Amino acid sequence: MASIVLKNLVKKYADGYPAVNDVSIDIEDGEFVILVGPSGCGKSTLLRMIVGLEDITEGDLIIDGQRVNDIAPRERDLAMVFQNYALYPHLSVFENIAFPLRLQKGRFSKKEITDKVNVVSEMLELNEHLKRKPGNLSGGQRQRVAMGRAIVREAKAFLFDEPLSNLDAKLRGQMRTQISQLQRRLGTTSVYVTHDQVEAMTLGDRVAVLKKGELQQIASPRELYEQP
Numbered sequence: 001m002a003s004i005v006l007k008n009l010v011k012k013y014a015d016g017y018p019a020v021n022d023v024s025i026d027i028e029d030g031e032f033v034i035l036v037g038p039s040g041c042g043k044s045t046l047l048r049m050i051v052g053l054e055d056i057t058e059g060d061l062i063i064d065g066q067r068v069n070d071i072a073p074r075e076r077d078l079a080m081v082f083q084n085y086a087l088y089p090h091l092s093v094f095e096n097i098a099f100p101l102r103l104q105k106g107r108f109s110k111k112e113i114t115d116k117v118n119v120v121s122e123m124l125e126l127n128e129h130l131k132r133k134p135g136n137l138s139g140g141q142r143q144r145v146a147m148g149r150a151i152v153r154e155a156k157a158f159l160f161d162e163p164l165s166n167l168d169a170k171l172r173g174q175m176r177t178q179i180s181q182l183q184r185r186l187g188t189t190s191v192y193v194t195h196d197q198v199e200a201m202t203l204g205d206r207v208a209v210l211k212k213g214e215l216q217q218i219a220s221p222r223e224l225y226e227q228p
């Protein structure tokens with residue numbers, strides 16, 4: 001688990017226009033923060049800066065007290081869950097979830113990997129599907145595999161990029177509950193990008209509202225909801 005501090009973060013793409021403009025947020029250890037705002041407001045850019053997929057133009061990103069602007073994504077030890085799942089189609093569910101553990105060559109024994117994958121599959125109700133390939137799974141099952149892969153290595157934080165937007169309304173509701181329960185159970189610091197108001201209001205401890213690259217406000221869902 002980790003605290004994540006964004007200090008006056010700026011991102012300018014090649015055209016020089018700031019996609020993220022002077023954003024500061026203190027995310028506490030174990031906190032669940034939602035980033036919301038209209039399309040193009042800079043949500044994904046901000047998330048990608050945190051995980052290390054975009055360079056930071058100005059400002060500081062501090063994870064657990066360490067400035068990580070120049071630290072490679074893998075060494076930041078954060079787990080990202082993408083909207084399009086990004087599963088490996090030729091690997092079984094088991095192997096998809098085990099993948100991040102196998103990447104850390106020699107760190108885990110075969111038994112440790114099996115045990116960890118089984119614990120995660122149990123949590124996500126995937127244990128009956130371990131031998132199947134992603135192509136034969138439903139959207140909700142695929143998204144659960146993607147989450148399994150994110151949580152199996154006990155990263156410092158989870159970063160979610162609109163993970164439910166490809167699911168139908170009913171599944172979105174189920175997955176919302178599941179993500180919420182999982183985050184509370186694991187207590188892992190999470191940053192979650194969405195443009196869905198219901199997700200914003202039900203999932204997070206705090207909601208950060210972005211507009212044109214700037215942080216408009218950050219408050220608990222209750223505080224936001226009670227505003228006139």
Ligand code: ADP
Pocket residue numbers: 013014015019037038039040041042043044045046
């Ligand atoms: P959101 O996730 O809120 O929809 P983005 O972070 O994707 O917003 O985009 C923020 C702004 O940055 C938009 O104006 C978008 O056009 C621009 N942008 C995003 N990615 C790039 C890129 N790779 N090159 C140039 N501009 C980009």
Ligand code: ADP
Pocket residue numbers: 092094095114118130131
């Ligand atoms: P089997 O090969 O018949 O699945 P194992 O003893 O190798 O039997 O595996 C026992 C359990 O470990 C399985 O039920 C499953 O949960 C997990 N497991 C290990 N490796 C795999 C794999 N490659 N694919 C699916 N499940 C696996």
